[in-house]
Amino acid sequence: MELTTVVTQNQMQMTSKWNSGLCDCCMEMKSCCYAFWCCPCFACSTTADFGEGLCLPLIDILGPGMLAACGVAVCVPPVTLSMRTAVRNKYGIKGSLFEDIMISCCCIWCSWCQMHREIKYHNVPVMVVTSQPVCLNQPISTTGVIMSAPPGTAVVTRMM
Template sequence: MSPNNASGNGQKSPPAGAVPEQWTTGLCDCFDDPRNCIVTCCCPCITFGQNAEIIDRGATSCFIGGLIFCLLAQVGVACLYTCSYRTKLRGLHSLPGDSCDDCLLHWCCIHCALCQEYRELKNHGLDPSIGWVANAEKMNRGATTMPPMTLGMDR
């Protein structure tokens, strides 16, 4: 196992001595995005599905993620699945916390946690509401429209 994969779950750990970034919004800042807050309160499976698709870079579709959430919610254990995506998100953006915190947070405040994760993705330039393919296309367009970098000084 490499030093950047100490957890063994495929997520990179920040380099030793690196200071983790902070969450861009607080857990209870749900009204920073009122539309997402309402959607998450009424149907958290939608927000979770959107987040999961972006975090998994399209490997999990919004529909499948939401469906799994709904099925697990029926037996009261959705948080055991959703907390793993918070852990993945933290790994992707070097955010503070640990797996136990993620689980406890999703157990106690799943709606607030899903809203915070959605906002975090948006604040990192990704829009969960449009899906992974559209985000990837948007990133590719941005990469091709950047002016070329030159070495040295221009006259």
């Protein structure tokens, strides 16, 4: 996937798409089952992976009940909507607030699964490999170990 970021007058334009579709929950059966059988726990772990408070999604469960007791009807889960918008903004994903509201209200489990996949995609560690020209038939030394490589062979060592 190609990601392009265009910065114009201190505003970032959204030029990327979600890495998976809203209904691609079965791409990762483990997280799909986790979300289906215990969505509050799944939402909490997804929020923590994003760097927000672990128990933040519990507001979606407790908040409407408390507000309904006071006579205020709430149909949009505030944390789900906020998280979806934050994920979209952080990773430069195209979309609108209206779309986020509709998805948060109608497809809450699919929304959390999609956010989980997106966060997981962007949190993959990156390994930088540099190469230098290798002299032919000359030993290569790495941390006291002498190795020789045939001509045209790249030697990759991993330091632990």
